[in-house]
Every structure is written in structure tokens, then in C-alpha cells.
Amino acid sequence: MERSRLVLAGLLQLLAILYALWFWGDRQYTLALLVFSLPPIVLMIGVMTRRRTAAFWAGVLALFWFSHAVMVAWADPVKAKFAWVGIVLSIGIVLATSWPAFAKRFGRKG
Template sequence: MERSRLVLAGLLQLLAVLYAVWFFGDRQYTLALLVFSLPPLLLMIGVMTRRRTAAFWAGVAALFWFSHAVMVAWADPVKAKFAWGGIVLSIGIVIATSWPAFAKRFGKKA
């Protein structure tokens, strides 16, 4: 369970960096940072401080990030590389949040 928590925190941090780079130079960069980069960072802090619901909310938010990235990848070929990075990271976040439950359910029976 410790490994999945660290992987989840790393993926959340990478997603925040991706969004910061993605929107760099945008006219409303500060607003983009507040909307897209701040939530993964706050969830990362919650995960690292072992907040009980942080991983759950990271998984829920990853569904939004996934949907947003798919929409951008489909609609804007110029931003598709960033969007594909967001797709991969959001899927990784969902897997990292679910991994402890998968391990408990399908792990070795003692």
C-alpha cells in the first residue's frame, strides 16, 4: 500500500507540472494554474499526509482530467501531445488509487 501511495503522489505531481507547462504563455495563466494545477497538488499533499479520502478524490478528479484530455486530443491537434500526456497520467492515477483494493481482493489467500 505504501508503494501505491508514493506512485499516486508522483503521478499527481506530474499532472500538475503537465498542466503548468501546457498553459504556459496563456493569457489567463494564473487562472489556469488555479483550476488545473492546484487541485492535483492539494490532493498530492493529502495523499502524502495519509488523509483517508485523498486517494478517493484523486480518483474522482482523474475522471474529469481524463475527459478533458480526451476532448482536447480530439478537438485540437496542436495541443494533442499535452492531452495524451494527461490521458496517460489520469489513467495512471485511477490505477494507483485502485491498486490497494485490487491487491486486497485478488491477492494471495492465507
Template sequence: MTLAKGLLALALAGLAVLFAVWFHGDRHWLATQLIFTLPALLLLLGVLARRRTAGFWSGVIALAWFSHGVMVAWSRPAEATQAWLEILLALLVIGASSLPGLRKRFSKKRARTQ
């Protein structure tokens, strides 16, 4: 497993744990687990199973996690710590999921042999 995939897996696992702990006592516990925790776990399984699209979808869904974290950080000061952790983990997911493509895009072109 590459460094980027390892970081992606750790960040997704961290998000799943964060959401499970954060929404532990919520009155809509099942809904929060289905909306927040389950996607992180399914994407983690996809990354570990080396599914080609798992990284892409992790990055896409991390944009929603990032937006949620920003909204909560600004609107609910009591939950700001969890929200900032969500923001940081979402940024890590976005960076780790984008890293292979960025490396390929900006690597030096190899000379073709003829």
C-alpha cells in the same frame, strides 16, 4: 509509503507540472492554475500527509482530467502531445488510487483461527 501511494504521488506531481507548463502562456493563466494545477497539488499534499480520502478523490478527479485530455486530443491537434500525456497520467492516477482496494478485494481470504 507503499508502491501504490508512491506512484500516485508521482503521477499527481507530474500532472501539476504538466498543467503549469502547458498553460504557462495562457491569457487566463490564473483560472487554469486554479482549475487544473491547484487540485493536483492539494491532492498530492493529501497523499503525502497520508490522508485517507486523498486517494479516493484523486481517482474521482482523474476521471475529469482523463475526459479533458481526450477532448483536447481530438479537438486541438497542436496540443495533442500534452493531451496524451494528461490521459496517461490520469490513467496512472486512477490505477494507483484503485490498487489498494483491488488488492484487498481480490486477495485470498485468510483462514480464521478458532
């Protein structure tokens, strides 16, 4: 499996773990897991099984995760550390989903 898929799968797994820790102790914890942790896990499985659209949807949802994390980092100083990790992971997901296209476009020719 190419490196970008492994990196993407690892980042998705870390994001799911981050959200599980982020919402730990919340009274709506199960709902938070369904909304925030389940999508990265499903996408990680899709990436690992080479589903064609899994990386695309990971990149699209990473924009949502990024926006959510920026909003929380700005508005809630108590949860800002979780939010900053989420920002870094979501940027990493966007880069990992884009890397094969960048390599193809700007890679060595000839």
C-alpha cells in the same frame, strides 16, 4: 509509505507540472493554474499526509482530467501531445488509487 501512495503522489505531481506547461503563455495562466494545477498539488499533499479521502478524490478528479484530455486530443491537434500525456497520467492515477483494493480483493490468500 506503501508503494501505491508514492506512485499516486508522483503521478499527481507530474499532472500538476503537465498543466503548468500546457497552459504556459496563456493570457489566463494564473486562472489555469488555479483550476488545473492546484487540485493535483492539494491532493498530493493529502496523499502524502495520509488523509483518508485524498486518494478517493484523486480518483474522482482523474475522471474529469481524463475526459478533458480526450476532448482536447480530439479537438486540438496543436495541444494533442499534452492531452495524450494527460490521458496516460489520469489513467495511472485511477489505477494507483484502485491498486490497494485490487490487491486486497485478488491478492494471495492464506
